[in-house]
Amino acid sequence: MADRFTKMHGLGNDFVVIDARESAVEMTPARAHAIADRRHGIGCDQLILLEPSAKADVKMRIFNADGGEVEACGNATRCVATLIGQPAVIETLGGMLRVTPADGGAEVTLGEPVFDWERIPLAMPMDTRDMPVAWDELEHGAAVNVGNPHIIFFVPEADAVALADLGSRIETDPLFPERVNVNVASLDGENQLQLRVWERGVGLTQACGTGACATAVAAIRAGLVASPVTVSLPGGDLVIRWAEGQPIVMSGAATRVFDGETDWARFG
Numbered sequence: 001m002a003d004r005f006t007k008m009h010g011l012g013n014d015f016v017v018i019d020a021r022e023s024a025v026e027m028t029p030a031r032a033h034a035i036a037d038r039r040h041g042i043g044c045d046q047l048i049l050l051e052p053s054a055k056a057d058v059k060m061r062i063f064n065a066d067g068g069e070v071e072a073c074g075n076a077t078r079c080v081a082t083l084i085g086q087p088a089v090i091e092t093l094g095g096m097l098r099v100t101p102a103d104g105g106a107e108v109t110l111g112e113p114v115f116d117w118e119r120i121p122l123a124m125p126m127d128t129r130d131m132p133v134a135w136d137e138l139e140h141g142a143a144v145n146v147g148n149p150h151i152i153f154f155v156p157e158a159d160a161v162a163l164a165d166l167g168s169r170i171e172t173d174p175l176f177p178e179r180v181n182v183n184v185a186s187l188d189g190e191n192q193l194q195l196r197v198w199e200r201g202v203g204l205t206q207a208c209g210t211g212a213c214a215t216a217v218a219a220i221r222a223g224l225v226a227s228p229v230t231v232s233l234p235g236g237d238l239v240i241r242w243a244e245g246q247p248i249v250m251s252g253a254a255t256r257v258f259d260g261e262t263d264w265a266r267f268g
């Protein structure tokens with residue numbers, strides 16, 4: 001019996017989605033890494049595994065291209081919402097997510113953002129609104145956890161930052177015991193941000209849903225923008241809504257590319 005999968009993307013952040021709710025599929029970091037390999041495997045930024053949940057409609061497990069299992073993936077959450085095809089609750093390691101499919105994509109309600117240094121987590125106490133650390137021209141960062149850890153830098157021109165180099169250095173800095181997703185943003189008009197992201201366990205991606213959420217939250221807290229915020233990523237736009245004490249709401253596209261068959265045993 002062939003093993004089936006669905007190839008999907010959220011603004012170019014792409015996924016191999018395995019629906020294992022009916023029959024279990026064993027996933028290891030090594031197998032996820034092999035599936036994600038763009039030359040020797042199927043190729044994706046994240047491997048998404050759907051399993052039965054005792055407390056939600058579905059459990060969504062997320063594996064980065066490096067094989068690491070992580071807590072959250074905003075773009076994949078919208079893709080899974082469109083597969084489910086109706087309002088649902090999705091269980092993740094980062095918490096419970098409420099989703100509603102909507103014209104060509106989905107609306108996702110995440111939890112409330114977290115700002116305490118030990119819950120980002122950071123390796124030492126620090127003001128996460130204006131961090132006293134710098135990597136070359138990236139300074140005065142803000143740290144936010146939206147299920148997964150993010151650091152955000154606001155710069156005059158996001159495209160001018162050498163994120164391919166700086167991203168890896170910051171991702172693996174000892175300040176971040178669980179590593180970190182690196183966001184570089186610039187103001188792009190009223191309540192509009194331009195964002196580029198170096199993702200933990202992946203590298204530069206076309207879009208990062210949780211990065212857009214974390215960046216919009218940090219920008220609202222800093223008084224740079226007001227909700228709702230349009231975040232423009234290389235792969236397209238997301239709209240983020242948030243106010244202090246509220247959960248984050250993200251809206252954006254989700255695309256089904258093709259369905260495929262394989263044998264997962266060939267990936268180790």
Ligand SMILES: N[C@H](CCC[C@H](N)C(=O)O)C(=O)O
Pocket residue numbers: 013045046064070071072073074075076148149181199200201202207208209210211
């Ligand atoms: N690289 C992220 C997971 C995927 C996030 C991104 N693809 C999104 O849409 O939120 C992490 O290690 O926390």
